Amino acid sequence: MSQPQPVTVLVVDDHPIFRAGMATVLGDLPGVTVVGEASDGAEAVAAAARLLPHIVLMDLRMPGVGGLEATARITTVHPEVAVVVLTMDEDDDSVFAALRAGACGYLLKEADGADVHRALLGAARGEAVFGPRIAQRVLAHFASPHAARDTLPFPQLTDRERQILDLLSRGLDNTSIARHLSLSEKTVRNRVSDVLAKLRARTRAEAVALARDAGLGLP
Structure with missing residues (x-):
């Protein structure tokens, strides 16, 4: 029986130490292969077009082209590429701006390797993926009677x-x-x-x- 193809990931973050560390962590996860890294949104857009990974793991706050604009560009031109945000920003504005830009998932940088692993595999299957705190806030927000307007x-x-x-x-x-x-x-x-x-x-x-x-x- 043939082995399933690994989930390919492009890691995008402007902090080189964090980016390298995350690439190492992901490279050790079963069924995941890191195919590239990018330090800002412009590099991410170019790398995504060149590599066509299954997942782009995207930071939001970067100099130059930020994560929101990069997410919109990637998902518009390459809808088969899923973008999962990995950031320190957990405010509602950032979460919903990322979703409007086309992201299919939102994780906080405090997430452990198991949470990131589950999110990447889920996103590769076409699922929407959120960290536990973000999921609770998204559900609470849409449960509000004013959700349609507030979103x-x-x-x-x-x-x-x-x-x-x-x-x-x-x-x-x-x-x-x-x-x-x-x-x-x-x-x-x-x-x-x-x-x-x-x-x-x-x-x-x-x-x-x-x-x-x-x-x-x-x-």
Whole structure:
């Protein structure tokens, strides 16, 4: 009887010691093979395209192209590649931004080897995988009567304001946004001002940065 193919993993983290340690731990797990490492999101996107691993184990906070944008790029172009986030961030905004970007799993860096092993094998089978604390919070969140609204990024914004913020994050100027939404430029200008005020952002660039951190403006 032929042996099952190992689950191939690309490890992405900007801390070389952690990245090397994780690669060593994963390499010792049965049924798992580490095929590459990347130190930031841009390297991760390129490596994923070159190696086509079963799983990308993705950190979120990295210089340059961060984990959210890298996750969106990878899962959009290579939907057969599963992304499992491994991070220190356990706040709801980070969890749901990662899921919106296309991640199929979310683990904390405190997870032990057995938890990571189970998550990788589960993700390779097409399952959604979460660490115990994250799973409890996700279930509690969706059990809330306000879950549908609260799951959206920036719940203080109206749907139209969030739509405009998303278009801003994609690089559109006021004229292009007005044309895209069939609005007047004055209306767009006023809505952008409202968005900046509600986000307490001093500039459009600052609002775009906040939006991208929340998963808006991604492919």
